[in-house]
Amino acid sequence: MRLFTYFRSTASYRVRLALAYKGISYIPHYINLRIDEQNNDYKETNQFGLVPTIKTDQGTIFQSLAIIEYLEKLHPTPTLWLEDHFKQAQAMSIAQAICCDVHPLNNLRVLKYLSGTLGLSDEQKNAWYHHWVHEGFKPLEEQLKGVSGKFCVGDQLSVADICLIPQVYNANRFGVDLSTYPTIKRINESVLTQDWASVAVPEAQADATSL
Amino acid sequence: MRLFTYFRSTASYRVRLALAYKGISYIPHYINLRIDEQNNDYKETNQFGLVPTIKTDQGTIFQSLAIIEYLEKLHPTPTLWLEDHFKQAQAMSIAQAICCDVHPLNNLRVLKYLSGTLGLSDEQKNAWYHHWVHEGFKPLEEQLKGVSGKFCVGDQLSVADICLIPQVYNANRFGVDLSTYPTIKRINESVLTQDWASVAVPEAQADATSL
Incomplete structure (x- = not known):
């Protein structure tokens, strides 16, 4: 699994916390959206031009809460969803x-x-x-x-x-x-x-x- | 189930669509956030002062996507979540x-x-x-x-x-x-x-x- 992330992005930070809690390893790709060149190239990965994105064998998923729900389905333990x-x-x-x-x-x-x-x-x-x-x-x-x-x-x-x-x-x-x-x-x-x-x-x- | 809604609120409209699709009946409470008095009173129901909110026997839930996920758990058929x-x-x-x-x-x-x-x-x-x-x-x-x-x-x-x-x-x-x-x-x-x-x-x- 590849994660497109920027250290200061709070949305990327959410996904990093979920990955860390679940103990899922990943390959990081660092994207600095303040650098125009990186910004333009990155739109080939995520048309919205926003971090984070994850890339798996199945394709790419963007939006932090969609990614976290997906991680929850693939790796349900330990869970971030409350049973009640x-x-x-x-x-x-x-x-x-x-x-x-x-x-x-x-x-x-x-x-x-x-x-x-x-x-x-x-x-x-x-x-x-x-x-x-x-x-x-x-x-x-x-x-x-x-x-x-x-x-x-x-x-x-x-x-x-x-x-x-x-x-x-x-x-x-x-x-x-x-x-x-x-x-x-x-x-x-x-x-x-x-x-x-x-x-x-x-x-x-x-x-x-x-x- | 009570729904606090405003006809033009897109977040309320999302919840109304989910309720309609699942065939869940509810009692509507109409909140016009442009009217200061309604706005102030409503904060007793939802401290954020935003629509929609649902009120059930268990308490209140706000934020449209949290409400829709909750409705999905309570009434899973027909589903709004894709199996894959x-x-x-x-x-x-x-x-x-x-x-x-x-x-x-x-x-x-x-x-x-x-x-x-x-x-x-x-x-x-x-x-x-x-x-x-x-x-x-x-x-x-x-x-x-x-x-x-x-x-x-x-x-x-x-x-x-x-x-x-x-x-x-x-x-x-x-x-x-x-x-x-x-x-x-x-x-x-x-x-x-x-x-x-x-x-x-x-x-x-x-x-x-x-x-």
């Missing part, structure tokens, strides 16, 4: 809230549009970034207070945790004050102190050249 | 591309931020809307040319179709020229001519007062 249907729905709702309502507003191509096409200042762009993280994290913190244990939903690791950790990394990178989100911070530490997680973090990637 | 793992991954990647990379950039709260906080003109807001639909639909059309049959992935209806149809409705509403997307248009018609679909469309909702 309602708890799994709670986990998936947290995962989707992050992937659909926080991350897409703050990825590279959107920030490029804000500064390029709309001519926004760095200050306005930064305010945009912080606004959407807080819009997502405020209700998420409330939600997690009710359903979390050691991890997002009770004491079992799930797809929700796999999505939360990269978003916290990204928020920290952009200097978002997370002091009002003690539950989010606690869960983040619970996951990052797991042995298996260390190979998935951005700092451990071979393309982490400009941290 | 790779085909299911293709369907989910299309669903996620729409839900994560097209829709979130163009929903009400984002358009409000563009005109309110950033003071963008209607023309700039419209250009933003069209830009992100085309950014998603161009590669999606290419993808679908390769994998579609009658529906998005071969001839079996899947979660991909459930997500595509509302996005086409939304694009039409904002006057996006879809003439360069013949595959997307063909699949849209294939789904909308199914008998079960008619009760899910925006025009058939009791809150469709201002079409």
Whole structure:
């Protein structure tokens, strides 16, 4: 299995966490979407021009949550899906809230549009970034207070945790004050102190050249 | 089962299509997020303040794809998940591309931020809307040319179709020229001519007062 990844991409980081948790080995291909040449060549692999993508004997799959569901089917143990249907729905709702309502507003191509096409200042762009993280994290913190244990939903690791950790990394990178989100911070530490997680973090990637 | 829905919300429309396809009856609660009072009261049901939400005996679940996965577990027949793992991954990647990379950039709260906080003109807001639909639909059309049959992935209806149809409705509403997307248009018609679909469309909702 080949993984097209970029160390700072939170969507790639989700898939790296899932692969690490399940102990699946892969061949990494490092794609830096800021370099135009890599960007253009990469569209032959993924027409959307976004990371991550996985390539297997059967073909290519893109979109982090589609890849993670596929990995779950191929390698069901250890699982990232909760057995109880309602708890799994709670986990998936947290995962989707992050992937659909926080991350897409703050990825590279959107920030490029804000500064390029709309001519926004760095200050306005930064305010945009912080606004959407807080819009997502405020209700998420409330939600997690009710359903979390050691991890997002009770004491079992799930797809929700796999999505939360990269978003916290990204928020920290952009200097978002997370002091009002003690539950989010606690869960983040619970996951990052797991042995298996260390190979998935951005700092451990071979393309982490400009941290 | 109660569904909190708004006729024009594409995320609500996805869930209505899944409910209709599976023949699950529900009690609708109509939420108009443009009305501040309804918006505030609704946060007691869904802290994120977004539709759709479902409420069952077990509690509330939000985020359209989390709800649809939950419905799939509770009512597996007829299924929206494809049996072949790779085909299911293709369907989910299309669903996620729409839900994560097209829709979130163009929903009400984002358009409000563009005109309110950033003071963008209607023309700039419209250009933003069209830009992100085309950014998603161009590669999606290419993808679908390769994998579609009658529906998005071969001839079996899947979660991909459930997500595509509302996005086409939304694009039409904002006057996006879809003439360069013949595959997307063909699949849209294939789904909308199914008998079960008619009760899910925006025009058939009791809150469709201002079409």
